[in-house]
Amino acid sequence: MTTDKKNPILSLFASVQLALFLLFLLAATSIIGTLVPQNSPPAFYIERFGQKTARFFQLLDIPDMYNSWWFLGLLALFTLNLIVCSANRIPQVIRILRRDGLTVSPEQLAKFPLFKEIRYPEAREAALGRITTLLKANGWKAKEADKGTGRLYFAQKGGWTRFGVYVVHGSILIILAGALIGSSAVARKVLHDPQFAYKGSVMLPEGESTNRIVAAKGGEPIDLGFHLRCEAFAIEYYTNGMPKTYRSKVTVLENGKPMQTADIEVNQPLTYKGVTFYQSSYQPFQNYHVSLKKKGTNAETATLITVAKQVEWPEGGVSYGIVNRENQGEATRRLKIWFSDNQGDPSVFWVNDNQEAVIERPSGTYLLKLRQRYATGLQATKDPGVWLVYGGCLLMLVGLYIAFFLSHRKLYVFVKPEEQGCRLLFAGEANKNRVGFENKFSELINELDK
Amino acid sequence: MDSSQLFGITMIAYLLAAAFYLGLFVFKIERIGLIGMLLALGGAGVQTAAIGLRWYESYQMGVGHAPLTNMYESLVFFAWCTTCFYLALEFRFKTRVMGAFVMPCVAVAMAYASFSDRIDARINPLIPALQSNWLIAHVVTCFIGYAAFAVAGGLGLMYLLKQSAENKDKDQHQGLVGTLPALKVIDDLTHKTIVFGFMWLSAGIITGAIWANEAWGTYWSWDPKETWSIITWFLYALTLHARFTRGWRGRRIAWLAILGFLAVFFTYFGVNFLLSGLHSYGSA
Numbered sequence A: 001m002t003t004d005k006k007n008p009i010l011s012l013f014a015s016v017q018l019a020l021f022l023l024f025l026l027a028a029t030s031i032i033g034t035l036v037p038q039n040s041p042p043a044f045y046i047e048r049f050g051q052k053t054a055r056f057f058q059l060l061d062i063p064d065m066y067n068s069w070w071f072l073g074l075l076a077l078f079t080l081n082l083i084v085c086s087a088n089r090i091p092q093v094i095r096i097l098r099r100d101g102l103t104v105s106p107e108q109l110a111k112f113p114l115f116k117e118i119r120y121p122e123a124r125e126a127a128l129g130r131i132t133t134l135l136k137a138n139g140w141k142a143k144e145a146d147k148g149t150g151r152l153y154f155a156q157k158g159g160w161t162r163f164g165v166y167v168v169h170g171s172i173l174i175i176l177a178g179a180l181i182g183s184s185a186v187a188r189k190v191l192h193d194p195q196f197a198y199k200g201s202v203m204l205p206e207g208e209s210t211n212r213i214v215a216a217k218g219g220e221p222i223d224l225g226f227h228l229r230c231e232a233f234a235i236e237y238y239t240n241g242m243p244k245t246y247r248s249k250v251t252v253l254e255n256g257k258p259m260q261t262a263d264i265e266v267n268q269p270l271t272y273k274g275v276t277f278y279q280s281s282y283q284p285f286q287n288y289h290v291s292l293k294k295k296g297t298n299a300e301t302a303t304l305i306t307v308a309k310q311v312e313w314p315e316g317g318v319s320y321g322i323v324n325r326e327n328q329g330e331a332t333r334r335l336k337i338w339f340s341d342n343q344g345d346p347s348v349f350w351v352n353d354n355q356e357a358v359i360e361r362p363s364g365t366y367l368l369k370l371r372q373r374y375a376t377g378l379q380a381t382k383d384p385g386v387w388l389v390y391g392g393c394l395l396m397l398v399g400l401y402i403a404f405f406l407s408h409r410k411l412y413v414f415v416k417p418e419e420q421g422c423r424l425l426f427a428g429e430a431n432k433n434r435v436g437f438e439n440k441f442s443e444l445i446n447e448l449d450k
Numbered sequence B: 001m002d003s004s005q006l007f008g009i010t011m012i013a014y015l016l017a018a019a020f021y022l023g024l025f026v027f028k029i030e031r032i033g034l035i036g037m038l039l040a041l042g043g044a045g046v047q048t049a050a051i052g053l054r055w056y057e058s059y060q061m062g063v064g065h066a067p068l069t070n071m072y073e074s075l076v077f078f079a080w081c082t083t084c085f086y087l088a089l090e091f092r093f094k095t096r097v098m099g100a101f102v103m104p105c106v107a108v109a110m111a112y113a114s115f116s117d118r119i120d121a122r123i124n125p126l127i128p129a130l131q132s133n134w135l136i137a138h139v140v141t142c143f144i145g146y147a148a149f150a151v152a153g154g155l156g157l158m159y160l161l162k163q164s165a166e167n168k169d170k171d172q173h174q175g176l177v178g179t180l181p182a183l184k185v186i187d188d189l190t191h192k193t194i195v196f197g198f199m200w201l202s203a204g205i206i207t208g209a210i211w212a213n214e215a216w217g218t219y220w221s222w223d224p225k226e227t228w229s230i231i232t233w234f235l236y237a238l239t240l241h242a243r244f245t246r247g248w249r250g251r252r253i254a255w256l257a258i259l260g261f262l263a264v265f266f267t268y269f270g271v272n273f274l275l276s277g278l279h280s281y282g283s284a
Helices: A008-013 A016-035 A042-049 A051-059 A062-067 A069-098 A106-111 A124-137 A159-181 A184-189 A386-405 A434-447 B003-027 B030-060 B071-093 B096-115 B134-168 B183-216 B224-246 B250-274
Strands: A114-120 A143-147 A150-157 A198-205 A209-215 A221-237 A243-254 A257-265 A270-272 A275-294 A300-306 A311-313 A318-328 A331-340 A347-352 A356-361 A364-382 A409-417 A422-430
Touching: A008 A069, A016 A062, A016 A069, A016 B224, A042 A051, A051 A062, A062 A069, A069 A159, A106 A114, A106 A409, A106 A422, A114 A434, A124 A150, A124 A409, A124 A422, A124 A434, A159 A386, A184 A198, A198 A221, A198 A275, A221 A275, A221 A364, A243 A270, A243 A275, A243 A364, A257 A270, A257 A275, A275 A318, A275 A331, A275 B183, A300 A311, A300 A318, A318 A364, A331 A356, A331 A364, A347 A356, A386 B183, A409 A434, A422 A434, B003 B030, B003 B071, B003 B096, B030 B071, B030 B096, B071 B096, B071 B134, B071 B183, B071 B250, B096 B134, B134 B183, B134 B224, B134 B250, B183 B224, B183 B250, B224 B250
Parallel strands: none
Antiparallel strands: A114 A422, A143 A150, A150 A409, A198 A209, A198 A364, A209 A221, A221 A243, A243 A257, A270 A275, A275 A300, A275 A364, A311 A318, A318 A331, A331 A347, A356 A364, A409 A422
16 A cells, blocks of 8 residues: 555545544444433433533533534544545556456466366367457457467456445535535534525414524524415314324415415425425414304405404394313314304304304304414425435445445456367456356356357 | 234244244254245235235225334334345345244244234324325335344354354364354355345435435434434444455454344334434334
């Protein structure tokens, strides 16, 4: 290796021992953050681990260890190691690929992992012709040269596959680069442009709009550059009571003009101008949207009411209110309604949230629907690096496949004319999947007679 | 006939297969091994039908989804993947006695899924977070990796057992380990299996990251499950580099294969039962 002559720091970073050590260290230290809950408030650590331990944790950034100086430092060392290691070895690979197979002497062939010597009945010219066509037919692009007592052919396949491992290494660098580009910390502290990449959230009540979100780290507001309005939020349930769907109907507005409407659900985010909105939570309010119609007339009303408050609707000639309700947590499932048109006893009944009730009264038939008011909790992310990360991931899989399953194969044939016929020496080697190549090698020789 | 009965038959087949493979190992009678193999093969066949039926049943219930969504279903799928992977390996490399080190693990997984109080075998509807096309891609890639690593761990154990017996007794044809393949063959198989598993684990982590980005808006959040999967990845990356560049063979690789499987086990099981995090669907 040439690195021995270079400076000791460079040769340290070019060593695989360091890589092994760093991989081990990364694996071992990563365990800490799975045992100590991350990003909890300081009081939590004091209560759970005691004052002294908590202070020690604070010192080492354990509560946010994956962003701590020492963990990021480890990752940086690992990256440096990866770069130097790869850069140091790629020239060696190029040298291997450039090596001229024809410099091998015929006597050396017997020492190759695969070697077979056979007699061929034809004379020199016919034998050379046969070898040329055989190699060509099997996709081997052979070079040839006269070597002492005969003629040597050399061909190789898949030399490029020796770069597979460096494709994997490169893909890791690409993924890390993508992560840096998409990091909100880098955007804030290095680029001084918090708009460039961020993660944040917003709690948006139905009917309201916003052009700002709150940054996940630091909590400062971030300008979206457009408005997002929540038209409605709804939860659907399975018959067994488990939640089935959380859905926000939203509209994107620019300068007050609606640009796009969309339904945001879990696993179905909305992306607008590089910002992606995810359904992440919700907040029920203790008031209700009412829509009330009188059948057979054009009279209808829509309003917002709270519990235990009588509401008048003079146009329809009725008054109504919520007298009781059944909640699951803060989400209302059923409401008890009091409804009167001042003719006879008032109607009192239960109705499900967001379900229409038909009320027969002496003065006519009324259609009443109550829907709890919600705010939708959306997470907003702007990550300009994500496609680089995805590209790196794809490249990694391709690289792993090349590195593990494709091989560099070399084939030598030496044709040595004798008094009667020729002697043929076949030799070969592969850097991986040797069994597979051995079969191909035997097949090739068997094909000779056909 | 419903899927739970078929899973019951599967479990019995795997338990018997494990017993017969162990019988082959101890008594060295070829026919016992053949029966073990046929039981494993039959079990895998029945289990394939059972998984298909459970999938169908979920649609009958109106909550249709692939049966890959909770601890019960994942254990069953783990048993299925490991058996299929093992059988493929047995056919390819003609090393039947290996089953004595793999099928007990499969049988335990199946039995645990069936009998543990902590595990709910009912078909439940999918919560919103799991309603994604990435579900199948993510779970399948991960579990092919897990299956390979389970087999690699078994091979590592086999290697150490054979080696320690050989060290004590040079006449290796007499002892208990006489039927085990040559050390070099076990070592080579362990390596091949780890390479295969590493490829799938990488794919599993990547599909998980893409799915997380679709659902939560972040492809990596150092959640315990994610962290343990990357710890496992680091460990196997270390193993592969030690072999490729430092020439580690035999004993050391066998130990790393076992250590790696422990990390896999913790990623799969320990995280769900001992740690808390986003990725807690599998805990019931």
